[in-house]
Amino acid sequence: MSTPLTRAPDAAPAMAPASADRDVRTMTYLQAITDALREEMRRDDRVLVLGEDVGAFGGAFKATEGLFREFGADRVQDTPIAEAAIIGTSVGAALAGLRPVCEVQFADFVATGFDQLVNVAGKMHWRTGLAVPMVLRLPSGGGFAGGPFHSQNPEAWFMHAPGLKVVAPSTPADAKGMLSTAIRDHNPVCFLEHKHLYRRIKGEVPVGEHLEPFTAKVVRRGEDLTIVAYGAMVHLAAEAASRFEDGRVEVLDLRSLVPLDEDAILASVRRTGKVLVVDEANETCAAGAQVAALVADRAFSDLDGPVRRLAAPDVPIPFSPGLEQAVLPTTDRIAEAARELLDY
Amino acid sequence: MSTPLTRAPDAAPAMAPASADRDVRTMTYLQAITDALREEMRRDDRVLVLGEDVGAFGGAFKATEGLFREFGADRVQDTPIAEAAIIGTSVGAALAGLRPVCEVQFADFVATGFDQLVNVAGKMHWRTGLAVPMVLRLPSGGGFAGGPFHSQNPEAWFMHAPGLKVVAPSTPADAKGMLSTAIRDHNPVCFLEHKHLYRRIKGEVPVGEHLEPFTAKVVRRGEDLTIVAYGAMVHLAAEAASRFEDGRVEVLDLRSLVPLDEDAILASVRRTGKVLVVDEANETCAAGAQVAALVADRAFSDLDGPVRRLAAPDVPIPFSPGLEQAVLPTTDRIAEAARELLDY
Amino acid sequence: MLVEDPHRTTRERPVGHPTLTRADREALLGFMVGMRTFEERGVALYKQGRTPGSFYDGHGQEAIPVGAAFAMGPDDVICSPLIRDLGAHLVRGTDLTEIIRHHLGRDNRLSRGREGNVHFGDPAKGIVAMVSMLPDMFVVAVGMAMAFRLRGERRVALTFFGDGATSPGAWHEAMNFAGLRKEPVVIVCENNGLAYSTPTSAQFAVSPADRAAAYGMPGVVVDGNDVEAMFAATHAARERALRGDGPTLIEARTMRMHGHGSHDDARYVDPAVLDAWRERDPIATYAARLQGDGVDVDALRAAVLDRLDAAVDAALATPLPDPASATDGLFATEEPGPLGRGDAPWSGFAGPGDAGGPGRPAGAGDAGTGR
Amino acid sequence: MLVEDPHRTTRERPVGHPTLTRADREALLGFMVGMRTFEERGVALYKQGRTPGSFYDGHGQEAIPVGAAFAMGPDDVICSPLIRDLGAHLVRGTDLTEIIRHHLGRDNRLSRGREGNVHFGDPAKGIVAMVSMLPDMFVVAVGMAMAFRLRGERRVALTFFGDGATSPGAWHEAMNFAGLRKEPVVIVCENNGLAYSTPTSAQFAVSPADRAAAYGMPGVVVDGNDVEAMFAATHAARERALRGDGPTLIEARTMRMHGHGSHDDARYVDPAVLDAWRERDPIATYAARLQGDGVDVDALRAAVLDRLDAAVDAALATPLPDPASATDGLFATEEPGPLGRGDAPWSGFAGPGDAGGPGRPAGAGDAGTGR
Ligand SMILES: Cc1ncc(C[n+]2csc(CCOP(=O)(O)OP(=O)(O)O)c2C)c(N)n1
Ligand SMILES: Cc1ncc(C[n+]2csc(CCOP(=O)(O)OP(=O)(O)O)c2C)c(N)n1
């Protein structure tokens, strides 16, 4: 770290999606996140990480493990418990030429820094022309008895706040590639990393620099029905789809919510004629509502059935596992809704 | 005020909607709000008002004018500038048996108290069985060169936070009746009062006790198309509808967003077969997205055309009037979208 | 015993303890032993995989919630005990079996399985459940205290939070409202040196007690490992609040002896520091003292263990909540009733149904007037 | 001249003014006159219905933004001037016509008509535009200062807010981060006695300067109607920050002489209080003093008025922004460039293109190193 926090990288290369001949390593979703942070911090001295316990301790989930040792206390900063200050000082640091990546210990706590996010970070460029390149890492989602305050999926709040990009990868390779892309983006990016995927999901991840665009991706091809999902729900949707004959049910992983890959959604639905939109978040005004509304407007004439949604009902996420499973979408319920739509 | 803040009213009467033989007075939307506060404070000693400058000054918009004089400093409290404390102490006061009505000076500032609202107030009853009877008054909306921080319509954030009721009256009579209902509700109610209606809109308002239920209302009958709107947009929608032949375009005023009167929406759309959903709020994940998604699912087989939406695009609300009008839905744009749908 | 305070401050020290009877002292020890025993079992159940989610304990901090809650009257409210404060629940008399059912995610009256770990309260005992967001319930406590003041009731709200919880903006807003309006709120800051892995040196420049002056309220530093000192300081703060003189911030100095939660081995803590604090264990030191006074500590421990065993058995025999119940009751549909009265053993009030009775020590008349 | 401070506090008073030349003094007066003249015209344009939305002025508070901004070097940033701080924009050299265009909602470089009243900044001059939410930009300023510290730059961030803005939680979080990490931020609190209709007695129990100690930083009370005292205090705070000793909170005591905005007749203010403060008008008193030193104040006023008239004419001749432009540029698509250098007349730096040059007074070498 000879000239800390000052050297910018030479030039951004074109996006290089993972291809067969690239060096890959199998890692968890969580390791992929750490890998992206390490890669980007090595590449660009302006990148710094800050948040509660992210320093020597490595963060509540160990996502920043090893970074303190490699990059030191200036670039891997433990902060007091103060989400508004974490976000707000990151905005300031970004305005002053750094590229902060801040961690909210659990996405649920973002509500305490919400104002800095939506009113300061989100509106800055449109209002003043000043860019705010920063990433807000948000460990989100349920499925492990975290209860009402450690299971939330707040992405729709951000989607309804202009000026924030919002992404939610479902695989280790996407986690790495989209976090790297987020760090190089010139705007505030809300990066929703699903806690329940952290250690459960493993996959091949390109070694070294790896960038993924903020677009949707068909993860399973089908002709009769499209299931639209993102984050942890992609895995359930794929599992549910696999219960049907090959080639019937398509699964579209949105990956990015803002920008929303409207073309990919519409192309898929126009082809299949039916759509099921799955959210882990509470139903009302969720991301899925936006997707459903989009489809009902722009793909109406291609629809062969109602635009179905499956989401958590409008209650907090319960603690007791049986209750929690009663609330979160499950593979069974996705498959059942898919079956109904196919039969429509 | 012999026994201040202790006497509860005798019994809640059945809702008595305004009828022809009731005593009415013409007043502005703003006066109707003050009237409701006064009536409810007279009726129930447990009701108190708190917020910035709401005391002797009567509030930034004069909504609490006269209350300090009549009810004193304990029941009409000026607070420091601290939205989290305004909301959070209201939760506490509600738990302790009072019925706080708190004012956020502009709805835009609710982001600074967002956490207390969504995580403390909203989840309390479901988690603990403790009721939180409180009202959060939110002067919202644009149209008067308020710029990005004095024009927001944050209701979709609340809709996506389980446990909050969310209402948005469009007329003086509804403003009074729904605010009274909100104060008597046993839950946290976000009461969105549109600043641009405050002094522009006048109407007959029942004198004395007046309650309106949290349901939708058809404000204009039609057979060929339903325009769904709420708040200030109802007036533009009605104006746009009046440009078509009588009996063609129906206008449904949602009035309440949580609970959402799904039956009324579906009944209207099933009858007309076409729907245009109007929001003043930013488009993505807005209330209108929820309404559109609902229709696309549950009224699909009755639809004769795409589910159209008109909303503010996803940018902050600009200051300069020409820019602001370019962003907010206008009567012309509503009429144009209605025409297209009718012709579909 | 007050610990040394390195910072300059304006501060009232509690002057003279109110009279504690021998029965009170046994009760204090009993609640501390109860908390520790319960939590040790809780850790075991968690490690056995019987407790879903996570488990947090307050090992070494028992004197704080027990001493503070013990100074309350029945009509006072606690808003809210946090993850180190199980003892406050025990003092207030919340049913042990219900608490264990709650932890295990079984059907229970406190949370119906909707909440876990220490996220529970007992409205019947005047306790409001915490939320995770720190220190949101302090703000709510100030609002409850405001209601008491406005109605002219002789009641206070007691609130708890840690050293780390003084950093969020909500803390400042609550301190400002409380100090400015002289709300009858008793503020207990448990300074255990750590917020998860973060030491206080990375949390703030000035100790919480010293910051109280910035809000026009006294800040008191108390040895958080001395249950009688905690009792006395809280008692004095309560008296002050009831006199209308406003809040007091009590900074209880202690040490977090375990990890942040049972998942955390706390390797980041210097073992020598833990060893030094272990010498000052609040239960061991108090037990030794009471033993010297002739209290049969072993019998007390045995009784606690018996009650715990019975409660755990009953809890384990309880079914999980009905999955169909997960979505009901989002909104309240009925006029809410008042919070109930908590047990206040020191004041002689043993729980609802008990109207006081003989043996009420002097000062118990302060314990609240009800509504 | 320091005003009397009724509160006990640990505080450094600025010791000795840095040398101000006669040209500096003329400049200070000129900027204050400029601010007042501009705002008087602004009120008139608002009342004529030419200014959409609202209009706010800082009548009587001119010494604060002018004195503080004048002490900055070109590479320092201001984040952000608020509604009473037009003078800070003038000192930094933002183009007058652009400012008026902005106020009138005409097309302009600062806000493109997207923002109104004092919600503008000039990135080219090192000024970040405020947001309405108080005091959010203080938090942002602390982050900018952090970046300067981490990179080892000799730069500070200057921030402004009012007495009322010390109540939101964001203030506490910013104070804590700044004090704990010794960020090079200069904190100016404009205590004008009121937050809209709310007097400080209903806002806090302890004055802002006295609360600085709770964050481990000095709090200084300054006569906010004395432009040289403001300059000296800010200069000293900047020196302290550049030495690595961290932030200083400067509480500038003054009075809000007009309504909260031009829509507010401020009937709630005691006229006698206003009368007393009017005697201490920062411009009248300073003008009298400089006049005594031979400065031609009338000529200065006339020059200001000429420039203003020309700027208003140019602004009124500017078209409204193209409605089609309202939605562009939500997201940045290019690598952001650095903020530009602001004018720093006292240091001899007159604006971009000026590399210093002769006449730079002693101490100007501190004015920053650029990036
Ligand atoms: C607003 C908020 N941010 C982050 C967290 C995550 N969190 C839970 S406990 C904790 C540490 C709390 O430290 P302290 O207040 O000292 O209490 P202790 O655990 O030491 O008792 C943190 C950071 C939280 N609960 N609330
Ligand atoms: C978080 C927040 N809440 C409410 C407001 C509304 N508001 C605008 S200015 C103001 C008063 C500010 O008083 P003060 O900070 O003393 O500044 P002054 O107007 O006296 O310069 C208020 C309450 C706001 N801007 N931000």
Ligand SMILES: [Mg+2]
């Ligand atoms: Mg702690």
Ligand SMILES: [Mg+2]
């Ligand atoms: Mg002020």
